[in-house]
Amino acid sequence: MNPNLQKLQPYPFEKLARLKQGLQAPSDKPHIALSIGEPQHPTPHFISEALIAHLHGLTNYPATKGIPKLRQTIAQWLSNRFRLPISTVDPERHILPVAGTREALFSFAQCVVDAGEKPLVLMPNPFYQIYEGAALLAGAEPHFLNATRETGYLPDFDAVPDSIWARCKLLYICSPGNPSGAVINAATQEKLVRLAERFGFVIASDECYCELYADEANPPPGLLQTAHAMGNADFKNCVVFHSLSKRSNAPGLRSGFVAGDAEILGKYLLYRTYHGCAMSLPVQHASIAAWRDEAHVKENRAIYRNKFAAVHEILNEVLDVAMPPAGFYLWPRTPIAGETFARDLFADQNVTVLPGSYLSRESGGVDPGRDHVRLALVAPLEECVEAALRIKEFVQSL
Ligand SMILES: Cc1ncc(COP(=O)(O)O)c(C=O)c1O
Secondary structure (H helix, E strand, O other): OOHHHHHOOOOHHHHHHHHHOOOOOOOOOOOEEOOOOOOOOOOOHHHHHHHHHOHHHHHOOOOOOOOHHHHHHHHHHHHHHOOOOHHHOOOOOOEEEEOOHHHHHHHHHHHHOOHHHOOEEEEEEOOOOHHHHHHHHOOOEEEEEEOOHHHOOOOOHHHOOHHHHHHEEEEEEEOOOOOOOOOOOHHHHHHHHHHHHHHOOEEEEEOOOOOOEOOOOOOOOOHHHHHHHOOOOOOOOEEEEEEHHHHOOOHHHOOEEEEEOHHHHHHHHHHHHHHOOOOOHHHHHHHHHHHHOOHHHHHHHHHHHHHHHHHHHHHOOOOEOOOOOEOOEEOOEOOOOHHHHHHHHHHHHOEEOEEHHHHOOOEOOEOOOOOEEEEEOOOOHHHHHHHHHHHHHHHHOO
16 A cells, blocks of 8 residues: 555544534534535526536546637636736646546646655645645645744745755645635735745645635735736746635536646646546536626625624624635634534534644644634525524633
């Protein structure tokens, strides 16, 4: 067996199931789960209909590169969303469809990391656990960049010494971040693009929450937008990951794309041809319909905005909780260890939240997730509000 498998940690939800084992939650209160980041708003009808209308496409093997119409649609979307001249995004060279960003974030590391170089893969801490597993199975050492309340819940990239950048082969960034919703601004992205050029590493920018933001006038910037604005017109060293799961409430569709550096994507296409995860034709057509429509995304944002406002107002009275600029999570600090908080909250109130430490590792003597829990505001408004009231009651009882 691959010895690196032994280095993988159980997934956060396995740890959570273990934490709840044997606990008896009050049966008079229906269970509310704020633990899983799975969108619960209905998938827009027109996306499902596009899928059904193209089911005859199941008779064909799809190409790994996807049909030109899908890549052209994505190029148009990227161009509109990130104000890139359409001529700068080449659907032939800059875009590949992927079966959800999870598999892409994982397989990308297997493609770009040379295990012989004692490589480091840098990532935020807390993080989406796929980054860590991808680094380990690629034969690299994960290097965690703590994102704490003191650093605005973003890694302090200025504090990373040159000796670490010199060993970095791949940097994962996540903006808007899971779990904090914090956004990396264009100036910081610019610094990272310069560091990537200087030290010869690749930036994998996970932007799968970038369409869920609070301020309609201020969408989060993307890495390709920044690269283009600073004259890096061919997106050298920059690859972005986008998904329909959160944007279009379609996590079951398994559809996203990667875009950026043409040379890297050429190699990644070769890798993916062997990896074998081409997107089926009906899914490609449903994805075209989804990327072409913005009305449902705007509606989606409005629903999250209402939930954030209602829940934050309640929790803010009893917890230290910032209103995030984007994403669908709240990341409050807890008055007791996050794991104890989650366990006792479930036992007292039948509400499940995720202990922050299940998303983080201790690094430099600090575990940035330890005194936090993650609340995914994916349930309907009334359920989120009911959960917030129960959490408030629980905190007041401590
Ligand atoms: C930060 C982050 N990246 C990527 C993903 C994967 O999303 P998908 O594979 O559905 O595109 C998730 C899902 O929860 C996530 O939280």
